[in-house]
Amino acid sequence: MTLDTLDANDQPDFPTHALVGIGLTTAMFRHLSTRMYHAGGAPMRVIEVHRDSVCLHDGAHEVAASVPPALNHALTDDALAVGDWVLADRPAPGHWRVIERVPPLTQIARRTNDGRGATRRQVLVANVDSAFLVMGLDRDFNLRRLDRYRALAHVAGVPAVVVLTKADTLAPDETAQRCRAARDSAGMQVPLFALDARSPQATDALAPWLVRGCTAVMLGSSGAGKSTLTNTLCGDVAQHTGAVRADDGRGRHTTAVRTLRRTGAGGCVIDTPGLRALRLDIDDAGALDGVFDDVAQLALRCRFRDCRHTDEPGCAVRDALPAERVRNFHKLRREAQRDSMNALQLREQRREWKLRGREGAMRARAKRG
Ligand SMILES: Nc1nc2c(ncn2[C@@H]2O[C@H](COP(=O)(O)OP(=O)(O)O)[C@@H](O)[C@H]2O)c(=O)[nH]1
Ligand SMILES: [Mg+2]
Numbered sequence: 338m339t340l341d342t343l344d345a346n347d348q349p350d351f352p353t354h355a356l357v358g359i360g361l362t363t364a365m366f367r368h369l370s371t372r373m374y375h376a377g378g379a380p381m382r383v384i385e386v387h388r389d390s391v392c393l394h395d396g397a398h399e400v401a402a403s404v405p406p407a408l409n410h411a412l413t414d415d416a417l418a419v420g421d422w423v424l425a426d427r428p429a430p431g432h433w434r435v436i437e438r439v440p441p442l443t444q445i446a447r448r449t450n451d452g453r454g455a456t457r458r459q460v461l462v463a464n465v466d467s468a469f470l471v472m473g474l475d476r477d478f479n480l481r482r483l484d485r486y487r488a489l490a491h492v493a494g495v496p497a498v499v500v501l502t503k504a505d506t507l508a509p510d511e512t513a514q515r516c517r518a519a520r521d522s523a524g525m526q527v528p529l530f531a532l533d534a535r536s537p538q539a540t541d542a543l544a545p546w547l548v549r550g551c552t553a554v555m556l557g558s559s560g561a562g563k564s565t566l567t568n569t570l571c572g573d574v575a576q577h578t579g580a581v582r583a584d585d586g587r588g589r590h591t592t593a594v595r596t597l598r599r600t601g602a603g604g605c606v607i608d609t610p611g612l613r614a615l616r617l618d619i620d621d622a623g624a625l626d627g628v629f630d631d632v633a634q635l636a637l638r639c640r641f642r643d644c645r646h647t648d649e650p651g652c653a654v655r656d657a658l659p660a661e662r663v664r665n666f667h668k669l670r671r672e673a674q675r676d677s678m679n680a681l682q683l684r685e686q687r688r689e690w691k692l693r694g695r696e697g698a699m700r701a702r703a704k705r706g
């Protein structure tokens with residue numbers, strides 16, 4: 338089935354044409370229509386999540402809806418997120434309620450501290466087709482952080498597009514040099530653009546990922562230009578950065594919540610606030626393989642088949658790559674391993690580190706003395 342046949346499928350209780358306009362894909366159409374057959378209700382998309390309610394869109398209108406406690410997984414690791422598709426009904430005039438969430442096809446999630454010493458999974462967005470990794474070419478430029486964001490998208494199975502903003506603030510040769518560095522780090526497969534987030538050139542560059550029925554999410558640190566880019570793509574450059582919707586009387590100046598919006602090209606974008614701490618949600622270090630293609634390729638030439646690229650002789654990875662990149666690879670891998678440990682293993686690891694630290698201090702003292 339193509340989007341055109343989907344569009345032609347319009348029915349009063351299932352306005353496919355309107356729903357494709359807010360990012361309904363053919364795969365999700367099947368799930369959504371099946372669930373609607375069983376559960377009833379109206380198909381809608383979550384465009385904002387608040388503490389006690391969500392904002393839904395049916396392709397024509399936006400409504401606030403309550404989420405029944407039984408469905409409110411806010412404290413578990415699979416909460417409703419912007420981009421989710423749901424079925425909603427109206428138990429009383431003017432009161433919308435979510436009945437059911439359709440299992441998402443993709444979820445981008447991170448690990449956060451739950452405030453009690455443990456970590457939990459936090460879903461950032463659901464059902465996105467691509468991730469725009471937004472990074473400024475100015476002081477924001479940081480290849481290690483870019484690796485981390487690429488890993489975030491990769492483990493979610495979402496294709497990434499690197500968008501380097503503020504190209505207008507640098508000399509052309511400086512921009513070219515940073516683009517080369519980003520290209521070397523991200524690999525040849527990843528689309529990469531350097532642009533001025535305020536210019537129409539940005540709209541042209543990103544149009545292929547924003548065709549009707551597609552949804553992209555903006556990821557990157559605060560100040561990278563995500564909201565500026567969102568405003569450009571949505572065709573309201575005149576609106577000052579941070580104003581989310583024209584009818585939003587709250588007049589936010591920074592992006593406080595994730596919001597799904599329609600772009601001029603027909604697809605949707607989800608703007609997000611910067612993440613202060615971005616910890617990956619992975620429980621298998623192998624999940625990072627696709628992020629460090631260069632490491633995986635070179636590893637084939639290491640002397641030992643199980644080389645960890647730390648201090649083994651004949652390590653092709655350490656020979657060929659900058660130390661910084663190898664360090665970052667190890668850092669993300671350690672993090673993945675740590676997250677897959679249970680509490681007991683964690684305690685043991687900490688004890689071992691403490692011991693090693695003490696031994697190191699003793700050796701240093703012995704050397705001095
Ligand atoms: N010159 C220039 N300024 C930009 C560009 N992108 C963003 N900015 C500015 O950088 C600041 C932060 O942008 P904003 O979109 O709020 O970043 P966000 O936190 O990622 O949403 C704002 O003052 C923007 O006007 C760009 O490509 N060129
Ligand atoms: Mg913003």
Ligand SMILES: [Zn+2]
Nearest residue numbers: 639644646652
């Ligand atoms: Zn090696």
